[in-house]
Amino acid sequence: MTALAERARAALDPVHWDFFAGGAGEERTLRANEEAFSRRRIVPRVLRGVGDRDLSTELFGTRLSMPVLVAPTAFHRLAHPAGEVGTAGAVAASDTVMVVSMAATQPVEDITATGAAVWFQLYPQPDDEFQRHVVKRAEAAGCRALVVTVDSPVFGRRERDRRNGFDDLPDGYTCENMRDGEGRVREIGFDPTLGWEHVHRLRASTGLPIVLKGVLHPADARLAVEHGVDGLIVSNHGGRQLDGAIATVDALPAIVRAVDGRIPVLVDGGVRRGADIAVALALGATAVLIGRPIIWGLAAGGPSGVRDVLEAFRDELDHVLTLAGAARPSDLTADQVA
Ligand SMILES: Cc1cc2nc3c(=O)[nH]c(=O)nc-3n(C[C@H](O)[C@H](O)[C@H](O)COP(=O)(O)O)c2cc1C
Numbered sequence: 347m348t349a350l351a352e353r354a355r356a357a358l359d360p361v362h363w364d365f366f367a368g369g370a371g372e373e374r375t376l377r378a379n380e381e382a383f384s385r386r387r388i389v390p391r392v393l394r395g396v397g398d399r400d401l402s403t404e405l406f407g408t409r410l411s412m413p414v415l416v417a418p419t420a421f422h423r424l425a426h427p428a429g430e431v432g433t434a435g436a437v438a439a440s441d442t443v444m445v446v447s448m449a450a451t452q453p454v455e456d457i458t459a460t461g462a463a464v465w466f467q468l469y470p471q472p473d474d475e476f477q478r479h480v481v482k483r484a485e486a487a488g489c490r491a492l493v494v495t496v497d498s499p500v501f502g503r504r505e506r507d508r509r510n511g512f513d514d515l516p517d518g519y520t521c522e523n524m525r526d527g528e529g530r531v532r533e534i535g536f537d538p539t540l541g542w543e544h545v546h547r548l549r550a551s552t553g554l555p556i557v558l559k560g561v562l563h564p565a566d567a568r569l570a571v572e573h574g575v576d577g578l579i580v581s582n583h584g585g586r587q588l589d590g591a592i593a594t595v596d597a598l599p600a601i602v603r604a605v606d607g608r609i610p611v612l613v614d615g616g617v618r619r620g621a622d623i624a625v626a627l628a629l630g631a632t633a634v635l636i637g638r639p640i641i642w643g644l645a646a647g648g649p650s651g652v653r654d655v656l657e658a659f660r661d662e663l664d665h666v667l668t669l670a671g672a673a674r675p676s677d678l679t680a681d682q683v684a
């Protein structure tokens with residue numbers, strides 16, 4: 347465990363630590379994500395006159411200062427009283443993008459009011475009318491893209507949570523963006539009957555870019571492009587859904603080949619160091635998302651802890667790029683990963 351994770355663990359209620367840290371089943375996929383990055387080796391290029399580096403990256407009309415986004419994660423107020431608003435403040439200061447979870451514990455309007463660039467994550471909701479309501483609210487709040495999580499036809503078996511009896515937010519906390527037109531908080535629906543027609547309905551209901559999160563098979567990546575999706579996140583939900591699923595960096599190359607540059611491909615799961623980001627970029631990802639380390643920063647140090655995590659990733663990536671002979675993320679190539 348990293349020193350930061352240890353500080354977070356010390357700050358958190360043990361049941362909440364298990365919720366944040368845990369995965370599904372035996373947590374094979376949770377471990378596999380980090381192990382798969384650890385196995386990769388970078389093959390540096392030399393004498394390339396790298397000079398000043400430029401880490402900035404554009405996604406759907408937003409310029410990010412680095413190819414690192416904050417992944418959607420639930421329940422930030424359980425990590426720190428500053429909650430998602432605190433995380434967003436750090437994201438604004440680091441000039442990148444926060445993907446706000448549908449299970450956020452603060453209203454999306456308060457989160458975008460920090461000035462952070464925000465995308466809104468949505469579990470596809472079986473009730474179309476309610477889903478339209480949530481999407482319109484995210485649009486009105488200024489969210490710049492919708493991230494639709496497609497790896498959760500049912501909720502994963504989180505054995506730590508089952509042992510701890512943790513199945514709901516404690517009193518005093520709610521999923522603030524699950525309120526319906528009457529202001530009542532709805533349960534998040536998980537529906538195994540949903541298919542591509544659901545994406546069509548969503549496409550018809552919003553002009554925002556739609557990014558599918560949780561794609562691991564190249565055939566699904568091809569279908570996503572055919573169905574008019576604007577971007578993909580190669581993700582296994584940080585090992586919280588299908589235990590035994592392929593590690594994300596192992597799935598990435600085939601998906602990049604299937605997409606063939608038609609839409610951006612992002613990846614998350616197990617990204618812990620600047621070298622992991624460089625590997626993902628070299629294998630064709632446009633950017634990565636960070637899940638648990640952001641929560642550890644928030645739990646251990648509040649908004650400034652999140653800022654420290656983001657700036658550490660920037661610093662490490664810049665260092666790795668220089669040593670690998672790349673002035674920009676796009677200079678890295680797949681032949682630089684062994
Ligand atoms: C505590 C926690 C809550 C999460 N909540 C959501 C969520 O609400 N929606 C979602 O699409 N993914 C959710 N995820 C998955 C993350 O978006 C992301 O895929 C994963 O955390 C990346 O792996 P990493 O934690 O190893 O960086 C959650 C992950 C964690 C650890």
Ligand SMILES: CCCCCCC(=O)C(=O)O
Pocket residue numbers: 420449534583586
């Ligand atoms: C009952 C809804 C809880 C959503 C929690 C999100 C989460 O932990 C995850 O997606 O992982």
